[in-house]
Amino acid sequence: MCKELRVLSLANNSLEGSLPLEDAAKFINGLKRCAVLPDFADVYSFIYCFLLLLQPLFAGESGVDQVALYRAARYNGSSLGVTMPHFKNYKMDRSWMKLSRVSNAYQNGVQTFLNFAFQNASQENMILCPCKKCGNIYWHFREVVYEHLIVDGFIRGYKKWIFHEECTSSGTSSTINPTYPDTDYHQHVRQDDMEDMLRDAFNMRSHGEQSFLPDFIISEDCNIGENVFCETGTSAPNEEPNEEAAKFYNLLNEMNEELYKGSKYSKLSFCIRLFHLKCLGGWTGNSFTMLLEFLREMFPFAKIPQSCQDMKRLIKDLGLGYDKIHSCPNDCMLYWGDQKNQQSCHVCGKSRWMNSNTEDVNTDEGGAQLRKKPVKVLRYFPLIPRLQRLFMSSKTAESMRWHNDQRTDDGLLRHPADSLAWKSFDSKFPSFASDPRNVRLGLAADGFNPFKIMSTSYSTWPVVLVPYNLPPWICMKQSSFILSMIIPGEKGPENDIDIYLQPLIEELKQLWSGVETYDVLRKENFNLRAALLWTINDFPAYANLSGWSTKGRYACPCCAAQTCSKWLYNGKKFSYMGHRRWLDENHKFRFQRTLFDGTEEYRGAPEQTVGSEILFMLKDINFSYGKMNQPPITQTRRRSRDEFDDESDEEDDPNEAELWKKRSIFFELPYWEHNILRHNLDVMHIEKNVCENIIGTILNVDGKSKDNLKSRLDLVDMRIRRDLHPQVLPNGKYRLPPSIFSMSKKEKEVFCMVLKDIKVPDAYASNIS
Numbered sequence: 001m002c003k004e005l006r007v008l009s010l011a012n013n014s015l016e017g018s019l020p021l022e023d024a025a026k027f028i029n030g031l032k033r034c035a036v037l038p039d040f041a042d043v044y045s046f047i048y049c050f051l052l053l054l055q056p057l058f059a060g061e062s063g064v065d066q067v068a069l070y071r072a073a074r075y076n077g078s079s080l081g082v083t084m085p086h087f088k089n090y091k092m093d094r095s096w097m098k099l100s101r102v103s104n105a106y107q108n109g110v111q112t113f114l115n116f117a118f119q120n121a122s123q124e125n126m127i128l129c130p131c132k133k134c135g136n137i138y139w140h141f142r143e144v145v146y147e148h149l150i151v152d153g154f155i156r157g158y159k160k161w162i163f164h165e166e167c168t169s170s171g172t173s174s175t176i177n178p179t180y181p182d183t184d185y186h187q188h189v190r191q192d193d194m195e196d197m198l199r200d201a202f203n204m205r206s207h208g209e210q211s212f213l214p215d216f217i218i219s220e221d222c223n224i225g226e227n228v229f230c231e232t233g234t235s236a237p238n239e240e241p242n243e244e245a246a247k248f249y250n251l252l253n254e255m256n257e258e259l260y261k262g263s264k265y266s267k268l269s270f271c272i273r274l275f276h277l278k279c280l281g282g283w284t285g286n287s288f289t290m291l292l293e294f295l296r297e298m299f300p301f302a303k304i305p306q307s308c309q310d311m312k313r314l315i316k317d318l319g320l321g322y323d324k325i326h327s328c329p330n331d332c333m334l335y336w337g338d339q340k341n342q343q344s345c346h347v348c349g350k351s352r353w354m355n356s357n358t359e360d361v362n363t364d365e366g367g368a369q370l371r372k373k374p375v376k377v378l379r380y381f382p383l384i385p386r387l388q389r390l391f392m393s394s395k396t397a398e399s400m401r402w403h404n405d406q407r408t409d410d411g412l413l414r415h416p417a418d419s420l421a422w423k424s425f426d427s428k429f430p431s432f433a434s435d436p437r438n439v440r441l442g443l444a445a446d447g448f449n450p451f452k453i454m455s456t457s458y459s460t461w462p463v464v465l466v467p468y469n470l471p472p473w474i475c476m477k478q479s480s481f482i483l484s485m486i487i488p489g490e491k492g493p494e495n496d497i498d499i500y501l502q503p504l505i506e507e508l509k510q511l512w513s514g515v516e517t518y519d520v521l522r523k524e525n526f527n528l529r530a531a532l533l534w535t536i537n538d539f540p541a542y543a544n545l546s547g548w549s550t551k552g553r554y555a556c557p558c559c560a561a562q563t564c565s566k567w568l569y570n571g572k573k574f575s576y577m578g579h580r581r582w583l584d585e586n587h588k589f590r591f592q593r594t595l596f597d598g599t600e601e602y603r604g605a606p607e608q609t610v611g612s613e614i615l616f617m618l619k620d621i622n623f624s625y626g627k628m629n630q631p632p633i634t635q636t637r638r639r640s641r642d643e644f645d646d647e648s649d650e651e652d653d654p655n656e657a658e659l660w661k662k663r664s665i666f667f668e669l670p671y672w673e674h675n676i677l678r679h680n681l682d683v684m685h686i687e688k689n690v691c692e693n694i695i696g697t698i699l700n701v702d703g704k705s706k707d708n709l710k711s712r713l714d715l716v717d718m719r720i721r722r723d724l725h726p727q728v729l730p731n732g733k734y735r736l737p738p739s740i741f742s743m744s745k746k747e748k749e750v751f752c753m754v755l756k757d758i759k760v761p762d763a764y765a766s767n768i769s
Contacts, residue, residue: 094159101150110149113161114142120165128163130154136163260302267303271311278308285309322381325503326352326374331489331496332626334378336503348628351375378500379486383465383507386482387439387530388517390467397437397521400469404436416440416468421533421677428674432529437519439511439530442466443484446541446682447492461487461497463504468533496625497544498665505668508532512670532669534677538685546679547662554659557679561656562606566597570713581605598720609656611673617657625662698741699748709734 096109117127126139131148132155134140140148160166259265278288285308292311296304305311326335332347333339344351353372391397403417416422422440426433444466447459465482466475474480487493487500514527535545543550548557553574556563564578580590580601590601666672696704712726712734726734743751 097154097159101153107150110146113149113164114146116166117145117161117164118142121163130158130161130163132156257303260299268314270302271305271314275311275315322379323503325378325380327376327378327500328352328626329375330627331493331499332628334499334502345626347624347626350628376488378488380503381483381485383482383484383504383530384511384515387467387511387528388515390439391437391517391519391521391528394521397519399471399474400439400467401436402471403440403469406471415472416442416533419677421675422468424676425531425533425671425674429531429671432531435526435529436469437526437528439528440468441530441532442468442534442536442680443532444536444682445497445545446537458490459492460489461493461500463487463501466536491627492544494544495547495662496627498662499625501665505665508669531671532666533675534680535666536680536682538682542679542681543661545664545666547660547664549659549661554654558608559606560609561654561659568710568714569717570710572710575714578603594720596720598718611667611675611678614660615663615667615673618660618663621657621660621663623662698743699751700742707736707739709736712736 094109096105099106099109101107114127118125121127123139126141127145128134128136129138129140129145129148130136131145131152133152134148135155136158257267259267259270277283283291288308288311292305292307295302296306305314327333328335328345328348329350330345330348332345332350335342335352339346342352352374354375355372390400403415407415407417409418411418413419417440425440432438442465443463445461445463447461449458450460451458463484463486465484467480467482468475470480484504485500487497493500508530511528511530514529516525517528518525537545539550542548542557546557548560549555550557553565553567554561554563555565555574556576559578563576564581565574565576567573568575577597578601580587580596581603582605583590583601585604589596593600666678672678692704693706695701697706699705700707709726712724715721716725724737724739726736729735
């Protein structure tokens with residue numbers, strides 16, 4: 001064990017400064033005193049990662065002795081009762097890492113890596129996964145790591161396995177230069193990537209090689225306070241950027257402010273990394289402020305914020321924040337707008353707080369201020385500033401005009417701008433269509449369990465917006481999606497989702513009138529407008545957003561009251577078999593009885609109800625929201641369907657207005673009733689369900705096949721397909737005659753082998769095994 005921790009190591013490895021080992025111990029104990037270390041199950045991992053985070057503070061003009069930092073972690077870890085592994089020297093041929101991931105040499109090399117890693121760096125039979133997606137952050141078992149490395153491959157440049165206890169050079173006292181000139185991976189880890197952070201925060205992906213600074217360089221004579229900017233190679237703009245744009249360009253200056261003189265790290269990058277640790281470790285605001293005070297005492301030459309609130313103010317301009325809006329636990333109302341200060345729900349009377357007599361410490365303020373905990377909180381991400389930021393980069397601003405300037409208009413459907421719905425909207429609102437910068441949006445919503453525990457009942461509903469102005473290869477990327485809100489709850493909001501959409505609808509109303517936005521491409525302020533064209537969701541969410549029930553006799557939202565359905569006595573469900581109505585009048589299928597439902601079809605296709613008609617039907621009907629405000633379910637005796645013939649299933653002229661469950665909140669938008677396509681179905685769910693049912697049926701999988709005894713008995717009741725009627729055996733059991741799609745055992749084996757050996761591009765198909 002060395003007697004001192006070297007913290008300043010120049011290029012010639014001479015010691016310009018040093019920190020005694022007892023001071024290093026004081027440093028680690030200071031972290032313990034700030035109540036940081038107890039929050040981590042793996043104390044060693046925290047100490048090591050935290051020392052790496054502080055590397056810019058230790059670094060001089062050339063580098064830092066990282067192994068010495070590691071020894072300090074080992075020395076102090078031993079006092080905490082933590083066993084810390086040593087770095088290992090390991091040399092081997094790693095040319096296999098460049099080979100195809102399906103080759104035997106690559107797979108054997110992965111096994112060699114796993115043998116080394118689990119021998120030296122495993123904890124509880126897990127190691128850090130070095131695949132492209134995990135990036136040496138997440139711990140997994142051997143089988144999972146092997147699968148990740150075969151499917152995704154190693155993270156770029158990870159040729160020296162330092163996260164798996166391999167020393168990067170010979171000798172136990174070797175130093176690791178933070179510049180890492182010969183390792184692309186370390187450049188990836190250490191390099192200050194605040195430019196990408198700003199792009200993500202301001203939704204300004206250039207989708208090219210050019211960075212911000214070639215687009216905008218803030219010159220020395222640039223006056224940020226007066227909002228004067230110069231673009232490279234051009235004269236001063238004609239108009240001054242608005243407040244939001246000026247905030248972004250101020251952050252560009254912050255990005256270039258050094259953490260200390262001679263450091264290649266900025267103050268902004270240091271604050272973001274440290275704040276990231278706070279979020280991961282669950283540190284309180286008070287302990288985080290104590291940590292900052294301790295760091296400022298240890299490193300007075302660095303520009304470290306004084307408190308947690310100072311750091312939050314610095315990071316806040318990135319736009320990473322959101323609005324917390326309290327809601328009723330029964331989804332009756334939002335404590336928002338004029339009702340912001342109410343203490344209980346005016347609909348069901350439920351309290352706004354978990355316990356009105358319980359108070360909790362507000363640790364975010366860094367002090368002992370008392371507050372109550374709300375029962376339910378909606379997290380809303382304002383839309384207007386995110387749309388405005390799309391025009392703060394010349395690259396993104398140009399892409400927002402792609403649908404008008406660069407799209408090929410040859411009648412083929414390649415982009416939503418080629419659709420009839422888009423063109424109909426433009427013809428209805430020519431003033432909106434006159435400026436190609438006006439944004440067309442799509443809304444997607446669905447629920448999922450964030451805990452990945454199927455036995456846990458919880459449903460979180462994210463609402464995502466998609467800007468369709470962008471080219472198709474950009475607008476459908478995850479980086480282009482705009483998260484609008486996150487709706488929490490043990491159960492989904494169902495029809496009460498309109499309560500949570502209120503803030504978004506208000507912003508969409510404002511965007512229909514327009515908001516002032518700075519266009520960096522044309523160097524002018526303009527009136528930005530936006531419109532919501534449609535929603536995208538699965539069939540159950542379709543009902544929640546549209547207001548029409550997608551269950552029961554009239555499940556089709558397009559046919560509405562003209563839905564053709566038939567109750568199946570044995571299957572105990574509705575069947576919808578009126579699809580021949582869309583065929584030509586003289587099509588032969590219309591007159592074939594035995595191949596369909598035993599009848600001839602002479603009806604025409606039903607007319608779809610337009611938005612204005614829906615509004616007229618629902619104008620005098622009041623709808624109530626909230627789980628506790630639903631009408632009680634009356635226990636009426638269900639009629640036995642066996643008592644009636646087939647005609648008794650048909651209801652005559654139902655009142656369509658009574659079939660609507662609510663008037664959708666989207667109708668508050670002045671243009672929504674004129675949209676010819678208001679709601680879309682998610683094709684993925686339809687393809688998945690149809691594929692599963694077809695595969696289960698042709699393979700005759702128990703519990704998955706739709707060709708079962710109940711369906712055959714329904715054929716008997718409908719008096720069709722007599723060749724498929726079940727045959728009663730002497731022992732009272734049924735024999736199902738084979739259908740035309742039935743497969744023998746050998747045919748099933750051949751079919752499964754085809755599925756097993758098929759190779760498709762990445763993301764082309766789901767897991768079919």
